Amino acid sequence: MALLKSDMAGEGAKVLPRHIAIILDGNGRWAKRRGLPRTAGHAAGAETFRRIATYCKDLGIDYLTVYAFSTENWKRPREEVEAIMGLLGKYLREAVETMERDHIRLKILGDASILPESLRGLIHETADISTHYEGFQANVCLNYGGRDEIVRAALRFAEDYRAGRVSTLTEDMFSGYMYSAGIPDPDLIIRPGGEKRLSNFLMWESAYSELVFTDVLWPDFTGADIDAAIAEYARRDRRFGGIKK
């Protein structure tokens, strides 16, 4: 059963993460197990994202960030990359129609400059709509790499420094140069699909995130898996370098 914010009043209120991030992994293996092409796994994974985004919103999560396409995923066969871009375009077109009604703000994190023009247009449209209201925010990492994000932030800082716009750098200031500027760091990062690595996801922002790994393949992921990850998160003792209270 879903954990609702109201179930978590008082002491328990601390255990609901404000920001959940998910590495959407296992689409290809899900398809292979069914004798389907990998692209069928990506289509199923896109449906799962719709479902889980709504689930997290209803739970009272403020931010959901998903890793949909990495800077390294261009190494895949062209047909697979094209199919993924097609699915992302389809998702964004639908989002433009429905996000206002469903109160879902949508932000794309990553280097959009080399994405197909149609996708870039949709990214601007969704960003534009998102500025009109408050509430749940979904972030989709697309052509995103954690190291790439840090290098870009460093370059942008260097420009500001050279131009005399800034004279110092703090961690908070540097966060402001990231794609994730203004978004709190993820409290909980979930990786379905069985691998136990971050694969270049949120290298800067994950410094104190709690990590939960599960063998469930992303297309099979359900609200119950979110509940289980939150329950695991709630059992963790987040010390941030301090000592247990």
Ligand code: IPE
């Ligand atoms: C995740 O599923 C989607 C992307 C990385 C684009 P995969 O395609 O990596 O699925 P597996 O890991 O091969 O099963």
Ligand code: IPE
């Ligand atoms: C990570 O999954 C990237 C995304 C989910 C977008 P991969 O399938 O690309 O990661 P590796 O290759 O197993 O590390």
Ligand code: MG
């Ligand atoms: Mg994978």
